[in-house]
Amino acid sequence: MKLCIDLGATNVKGALVRNGTIVETASSPTLHFHGREGILSSLARTSDALFSEGVSEVCVSSAGDIDRETGICTYATGNLEDFTGFDFPAYYGERYGLPCHAANDGYCALLGELRFGAGRKFPTANIAMLTLGSGVGGAYAPGGVPDATKSSGAGKLGHLILHEDGLPCNCGKKGCIEQYLSGRAINRLANRFGLENDTLFSAFRAGDERAKKVFAVVAAELDAALRLIDAACPFDVCILGGGVVEGIGESFGALQANVSKQIVAAELGNRAGIFGAYCLTEDFS
Numbered sequence: 001m002k003l004c005i006d007l008g009a010t011n012v013k014g015a016l017v018r019n020g021t022i023v024e025t026a027s028s029p030t031l032h033f034h035g036r037e038g039i040l041s042s043l044a045r046t047s048d049a050l051f052s053e054g055v056s057e058v059c060v061s062s063a064g065d066i067d068r069e070t071g072i073c074t075y076a077t078g079n080l081e082d083f084t085g086f087d088f089p090a091y092y093g094e095r096y097g098l099p100c101h102a103a104n105d106g107y108c109a110l111l112g113e114l115r116f117g118a119g120r121k122f123p124t125a126n127i128a129m130l131t132l133g134s135g136v137g138g139a140y141a142p143g144g145v146p147d148a149t150k151s152s153g154a155g156k157l158g159h160l161i162l163h164e165d166g167l168p169c170n171c172g173k174k175g176c177i178e179q180y181l182s183g184r185a186i187n188r189l190a191n192r193f194g195l196e197n198d199t200l201f202s203a204f205r206a207g208d209e210r211a212k213k214v215f216a217v218v219a220a221e222l223d224a225a226l227r228l229i230d231a232a233c234p235f236d237v238c239i240l241g242g243g244v245v246e247g248i249g250e251s252f253g254a255l256q257a258n259v260s261k262q263i264v265a266a267e268l269g270n271r272a273g274i275f276g277a278y279c280l281t282e283d284f285s
């Protein structure tokens, strides 16, 4: 049985997974405003709530750049303040005496979708994945095999420059995809049209004219982002995941109709990181 952790900017989610089935879950808010100390207290709270004698290893999906080989966070943006340099295997080795594997959340989400979700229909295609949540993560699997070097947070797909000299990003660059397609960015845009946070897609379904305008802008930004990603990582299908896509729900077809590349909705929802972490090692017991 594996203890699987999904460390995001908003929550630290965890699950015990046995034979591909989630048997128990826990979650706590990520206290990122207190720097590394806050993040670690959240990580410990979720992990300790689940840890038991039957756990054989810890697998972590984390925001930021995580070295797939060493499990060390090589770069974290302001979403996980002061987390650069954090060593997941050393932390869990000391805490529980167990081996630990860690990778970037974009990479893990794709790994999970390929094995348990939307990717199963396209076993040999060139697949890209874009996760639209608090931030924007991306991952790439040419021929259905995830490429760790092209699947990461900062400096990778979510931070390709969509608009030259555009909105400042917390990675230090300007005009990144994340500044136009993250949940926060979409809320910001919707607010300008008089819509409350997280009401865009329900308003769109209800036929609200303001929501239709915002939706059209989001679709155009997504189309431009997909072209940009295709130039860097040529893909046949892009799996779209994250909280934004869950919010879109049945309007996903309207989004598909407005972009030129083939897109499909992720199927694992907020469990993608957990299942992806579970897939980091080949022992599926």
Ligand SMILES: [Zn+2]
Binding pocket: 155, 158, 159, 169, 170, 171, 172, 173, 176, 178
């Ligand atoms: Zn950026």
